[in-house]
């Protein structure tokens with residue numbers, strides 16, 4: 001089994017090396033290049049888009065390039081004499097797998113597989129602070145805040161938080177919710193100067209924004225910050241949690257039904273119509 005395992009691993013490594021990953025940005029051009037082995041004199045080349053649907057994109061036969069095929073890249077593709085396929089501007093839907101078949105003057109072939117992943121850049125980051133009413137009243141010694149960070153633009157965005165004083169976010173005073181979109185922090189007067197930075201990033205871009213939450217604590221009621229009420233975040237978080245819970249319960253019920261355990265199945269079905 002050791003040899004089977006290592007063989008599988010080798011196959012995975014070979015596959016991983018064979019597929020070139022190319023990253024594209026929405027609205028810009030992307031170049032898909034091929035490395036031609038030394039001594040391999042290319043006579044013909046065929047560029048295809050394999051997945052999600054197979055389409056012919058470009059060909060190169062005896063010195064002339066052709067890209068006018070009915071593919072999703074019609075009018076957006078150029079094949080250079082070095083066999084680099086240029087597509088632009090790219091869209092999110094262009095993400096997929098390409099293959100280039102190279103044929104040399106002796107009729108031998110080489111195949112190159114490339115995976116294109118297109119992303120939209122992260123933009124328009126909004127940071128907000130939500131405090132509880134007791135935190136704003138001035139009587140509390142600690143202030144609990146929810147910080148939310150939302151990028152209006154960008155795909156496959158992941159969020160992370162840091163303190164500008166470089167300290168780690170201790171788990172007893174911080175929690176993350178909604179995959180990092182929401183940070184809960186418990187501040188005491190020693191944290192008066194502390195600022196938090198939210199970083200929203202994807203494979204092609206990164207945006208940061210910084211906020212000092214303490215100034216939103218211990219304000220007199222009736223100020224404009226009353227808008228950022230603790231309860232406002234509950235308006236988002238509660239329905240979301242209810243939805244997640246409902247999906248989870250539904251999934252559980254479904255798996256009980258499917259597990260074939262009769263008593264549980266009967267529990268779920270009404271005893272009879274009325």
Ligand SMILES: *[C@@H]1O[C@H](CO)[C@@H](O)[C@H](O)[C@H]1NC(C)=O
Pocket residue numbers: 033034080081082083084
């Ligand atoms: C291929 O040619 C294009 C256009 O001349 C150039 O932009 C690109 O860098 C070239 N690619 C390689 C791999 O040489």
Ligand SMILES: *[C@@H]1O[C@H](CO)[C@@H](O)[C@H](O)[C@H]1NC(C)=O
Pocket residue numbers: 117155156
């Ligand atoms: C980006 O997000 C889309 C949609 O959620 C998903 O299909 C795709 O696999 C993600 N890409 C990466 C590289 O994570």
